[in-house]
Amino acid sequence: MGNEKAKKRILTGDRPTGPLHLGHYVGSLQNRVRLQHQYDTFIIVADVQTLSTNFDHPENLSADVRQVTLDNLSVGLDPDSAKVFVQSMVPQIAELTVFFSMFITVNRLKHNPTIKTEAGQYGFEDNMTYGFLGYPVSQAADILFCRADLVPVGEDQLPVVEVSRFTARRFNELYAPVFPEPQSLSGDTARLVGLDGQAKMSKSIGNCIYLSDSPEDIRTKVMSAVTDPARIHRDDPGHPEICTIFSYQQAFNRDESPDIEERCRAGTIGCVACKKRMVQVIEELLGPIRERRARFEKPGVVDEILLAGTEEARKEGGRTMEMVRGAMHIDYFHPGGQ
Numbered sequence: 341m342g343n344e345k346a347k348k349r350i351l352t353g354d355r356p357t358g359p360l361h362l363g364h365y366v367g368s369l370q371n372r373v374r375l376q377h378q379y380d381t382f383i384i385v386a387d388v389q390t391l392s393t394n395f396d397h398p399e400n401l402s403a404d405v406r407q408v409t410l411d412n413l414s415v416g417l418d419p420d421s422a423k424v425f426v427q428s429m430v431p432q433i434a435e436l437t438v439f440f441s442m443f444i445t446v447n448r449l450k451h452n453p454t455i456k457t458e459a460g461q462y463g464f465e466d467n468m469t470y471g472f473l474g475y476p477v478s479q480a481a482d483i484l485f486c487r488a489d490l491v492p493v494g495e496d497q498l499p500v501v502e503v504s505r506f507t508a509r510r511f512n513e514l515y516a517p518v519f520p521e522p523q524s525l526s527g528d529t530a531r532l533v534g535l536d537g538q539a540k541m542s543k544s545i546g547n548c549i550y551l552s553d554s555p556e557d558i559r560t561k562v563m564s565a566v567t568d569p570a571r572i573h574r575d576d577p578g579h580p581e582i583c584t585i586f587s588y589q590q591a592f593n594r595d596e597s598p599d600i601e602e603r604c605r606a607g608t609i610g611c612v613a614c615k616k617r618m619v620q621v622i623e624e625l626l627g628p629i630r631e632r633r634a635r636f637e638k639p640g641v642v643d644e645i646l647l648a649g650t651e652e653a654r655k656e657g658g659r660t661m662e663m664v665r666g667a668m669h670i671d672y673f674h675p676g677g678q
């Protein structure tokens with residue numbers, strides 16, 4: 341069997357910490373839906389990784405695991421081809437994490453830009469857990485347990501995927517060539533600005549439009565978003581480059597955005613009209629997503645999808661572990677993988 345796969349493989353996923361938002365959509369969800377049939381696709385619901393910060397609230401996971409799965413299905417992920425699975429139910433990921441942690445240095449993790457930024461956000465700089473510092477190693481195991489080739493992620497995750505690439509190279513060079521070096525892929529909109537104008541949409545800041553928001557939520561949020569503060573009168577010339585709404589026009593209304601930019605600068609479109617158009621555009625995007633969600637929301641549907649996906653993931657993990665044990669000469673009782 342070796343390392344041969346009929347199709348190249350995608351592995352990506354999310355931490356189940358609450359509903360996914362438009363930032364997730366442009367960063368990763370859109371790519372995973374677009375590529376799901378071209379690649380053999382695995383989607384991880386990373387419950388163990390959630391515990392790297394939320395270890396004191398495991399009781400939220402049960403609902404959040406299902407919520408994140410539903411978000412993925414609602415954007416158009418096809419459960420007949422993509423395999424959505426629960427991280428903690430695939431034991432081979434935990435096994436690989438242990439083996440990888442033997443050769444990844446603490447320094448590499450401490451200097452990882454994503455770890456540094458997130459440690460700052462959570463106030464962990466001076467006192468972080470072993471699991472938090474090591475989450476990129478665990479994420480390398482998430483990606484490599486199925487020997488993935490491509491990892492669609494938001495821009496903030498690129499340094500973490502870099503650890504997976506290093507892990508694959510290092511393992512192959514130390515033991516035997518088992519893993520492809522996974523490539524990362526970010527969305528066209530690298531990062532979506534928050535409704536309050538902050539650098540990014542983030543659940544903890546509460547400046548997000550969620551995929552599951554109602555038409556009323558969308559309206560209220562968009563109409564109260566931060567724009568160019570210099571525009572007081574409708575015909576004041578605007579500065580679209582500093583306006584949150586304009587960045588959404590570029591992300592979700594690409595065709596009209598050059599025209600809006602021109603009219604904003606000339607003071608011939610008012611912010612209210614511009615925002616109303618944005619409300620329509622976002623509703624056109626989220627309306628079908630809301631409808632698909634309702635279809636998957638029937639009792640038992642999500643659970644069945646997760647259980648089937650998890651079973652497939654465990655099978656694939658078994659194949660990888662056979663190769664890993666062989667490469668590391670720890671297949672003591674079945675040398676050669678018999």
Ligand code: TRP
Pocket residue numbers: 351352353354355384386389479482483491492493497
């Ligand atoms: N760290 C990712 C996030 O916070 C979630 C994740 C866990 C992931 N394991 C992964 C993403 C593997 C891509 C590949 O969004």
Ligand code: SF4
Pocket residue numbers: 567568571578579580583584585586600604605609610611612614615
């Ligand atoms: Fe922003 Fe639109 Fe107002 Fe210009 S017209 S400042 S792009 S909301």
